[in-house]
Every structure is written in structure tokens, then in C-alpha cells.
Amino acid sequence: MPGSFSLAVELVTARGVVTAERSRALVDKARALADDPRIDVLSITDNPGGHAMLAPDTLGTDLLSRGQEVIIHLACKDWNRNALESRGWKLASEGFDNVLCLSGDYPLAGYGGSAAPVFDIDSIGLLKLYSDMNAGLHVARSGERLERTNFFLGCVVTNHKLHEREVVPQYQKLAKKVRTGARFVINQIGYNARKDDELLRYIARENLSVRPLANVFLLSRPAARAFNAGRIPGVIVTEELLALAEQHGGGADKGRSFFLDLAAKQVAVARGLGFSGAYLGGHATAETFFEILDRASAYADDDWRELSRELRFGRAGEFYLFEPDPETGLSSDELSGKYLESRRRRRTDLRVPLSYRFSRVVHRTVFDPEGSLHEPARSLYEKVDAAPKPVGRAAHLVEQAAKVPMFKCRDCGDCSLPDIAYVCPESICAKNQRNGPCGGTRDGLCEVYDTECIWSQAYERLKAYGEEQEMLDNPVVLKDNALARTSAWANALLGRDHQAKAGEFSG
């Protein structure tokens, strides 16, 4: 409801059948939360941390039947686009409207070994699919439009990051998610009110029509240690906060009162800052969550400004989009002078390789429809296409001889190199993210590999040309798997790849 402050609580399902002891305890907790009129919505995770758990729908169905509003998480790591669509029809048929669209954590474990990551599409691809289902999915073969669904779609943003090349792309991706149909956003766990404020100011500045929910995760000493060690992708606990967690966690109550207070302060500050709601998570009983809400409601309306001073666990050298407000220490509406200056000077933190500069020239000359060699190249590939197969195979070999050493090309046939400043999402991105970075970067490094995230690299390369602001302005990219092991050059020149679809897809 616009203007109101909603409260959501996250439920993490257990591994095993719903009748097992752990799941029964979760069902009891969920029912207790549902019975409290302060809780507006219960949000159920989908194999979090890359581990197999009971599917969220099982618990969700029980809650729906009790009239409880439910958010179902749906991550692309375990499902391809057909399975996600099928899940969509199932969810819509069962009455689930609220879906949180995620790329998901990289799978870590599984039966008999690690599971194969899917990432056929990413969170933006999923938002696009479900938005198209809301509009009536177009079936190409029959020309019919399927009955509309009624999804209220959500997304996440991970803005508690260290570098400009991580923070700005996260915001750009949020804007793209909203353009693609996200109506609510939950920020990743963090303990820095200035960053939370920054997110709201970015949303206002870009006029994004989205309801932001502030993540309030109930810390404990073990959780603080895990977050500080970087064991949960995208979640930061600074040394300063860890020291407090250690100090209080060593007390008689194991820090219970301190951690509850911290969460209560986060709720009060989120309300004061102007979030649409708070999103409570953590390993706690329903009664513990109620206690957090009781403590939060004990604060007076104006207390949040002072409380926000206690929630400033930033890191040295952390990038902020806006200048600080000297009075509150939170964000102002003025863009950071240092940031503007670095944009003006096109100052990059990473080296821009010569191969990128060369690739830009080739792209502009050959693949850009306005390029001087575009027409001859197109007509050449028309002839190659019509020639006997060995000619096409020879042309494909030449292409691979150039692209494999330069880009570690995996021959997907639907090339996104021009979308990502000539960094390959197939070979260098563990999650094949073609519409912007996932939330898992570790101070610029990939969540999975010890290399710089492809989108951090792309941001820096584009910044050298003053083009980084438009990095994610392109239409939604969905890779067409039918093009695998075919010539990407031919597919680009002859209008068969995603560029020709310009973000318009049918089933």
C-alpha cells in the first residue's frame, strides 16, 4: 500500500520433507508470524547459498490458504528458461502473485558432488519473461496470446560495495530491472545507513517506480564471522562491526540484546529514511522477530536520525555516489564531486587493454550498420551462407582463430562481446550475466573466480570513453541457444542474434 510501512520476514526452508522435524518447526514459526497483524508478508527462499532445500511453494501453499501474503523467491541458477516459465504457470495457477526474481548464488554443493549451474537466463531475463506473461505471452508458432498472469515482481540490489565500478553498475542494473517490470526491491544485507540512504536518493533521482524494502538481518556472532569472512556473496560485515559482535557475543546472553537492538535500530532508521518497508531475516524464532518490532516501535518518530549514527559501518575508501550531508552524515542530493571529477577526466581504476581499443574500431567499421565496411561484410556473409557447407566451416574457423585467443570465446554463436565492452560472459563470468553484474562481487572480483568481474571491467573500459553511464541502457539480452557453435559474425551481420530482436521475444 503506497505510503504505508510494510514488514516482511524471510523464511529459509530446510532440507527434507515438510513433515520432518526441522520443517515442522518452520511451519509453526511461519504460522505464528502469519498470526501477527504487524507482519504483512512472508518471503520464502529458493535454495539459498546454492544448497538444495525444500521448494518454497510447499510452505507457501499452506500460508496462502491461511490468507497470508507470500513472496516466492525464484533463482535462475537451478532452472532453465522453460522450467522457469513452467514454474511461472504453476505459481500463477496456485495463486502466488509476488515473485522475487534472482540470478541466485552459485551452486556450491549437491547430491554426489556439486550441482551444475544453469544460468540459462539471468534475473533480468526472468523479469522480462514474467512481465511478458503478465502482458499475455506471445506464442510465435501459433500467433496466439496466452492468458495474462498477475505477477507483482521484485528484485534485489547489492549496493553495499567498495568500488565505483561495483556500486554504479548495481544501480544501473536496478534501473534496468525496474524498466523490465520490477515493482519492489530488497537491498542486500548491510549495516551502513549512508548506503541505505544513497539507494533511496538514487531511486528518487532516477524517478524509479519501485517500492524499496530495507534488509534487516539479525546478526549473531557466528553470522558476523561468516559475513566478515566473505562466506555469503555480496554481504559485508566490517572489522569494526565484527569487533562489536565479538565483544557482545562473548557476554552472558551471547550478544542477544545487542543484536536485537541493532536490528530494531535498523527498522526505525529504515522507516525514518523513507523505505517502503523492512525485510527481516536471520535465524530466529517468531518471538524474536516480535521482540525486534517491539523494540523498534519503542523509539520516537524522530529518534531515527540519532540512531542512524550508530549504523555507520562503512569501509575505508568506500565509494559513495553522493556527497555526505554535513549535518546528518547521511547522503545529500549532490553527486560526489570526486566521482564527477573522475568522470570528467575519464579516470579509470583498471587498465584499459589495447585489444579493447582495437575491438571498438573493428566493431564500428564492420558490425555497426553505419560502418564503412558493414555492407561489404554483410554481403560477403550472405554469399558464405549460400555457399556449400565447407565454405561456411572455413569462415567459422577463421573467426574462431581470432576470437578464442583474444576473448576466450566459447563459440556460443549469440555474441554479447559488444554489450560488455569485449569481455566474454560465456568464458569469464561464472553466471553468464548478460544484463549487468550479479550481486556477488568481492571488492571488484568475481563471486566465483579470482578475476575481475566482467561488468567491473566493462564499466572501466567504457569510462575511458565517457560511455559508462549508458552501459546498461540496451534492451534485455537473452542468449539464443540454437545459435551455439554457429558463426556469431554471420549471425550478427545477417540479423539472427539477440541484437536483431532488440529485447522483443516470443515463446
Ligand code: SF4
Ligand atoms: S563475473 Fe561478475 S557477474 Fe559474473 S558471476 Fe562473477 S561477479 Fe557475478
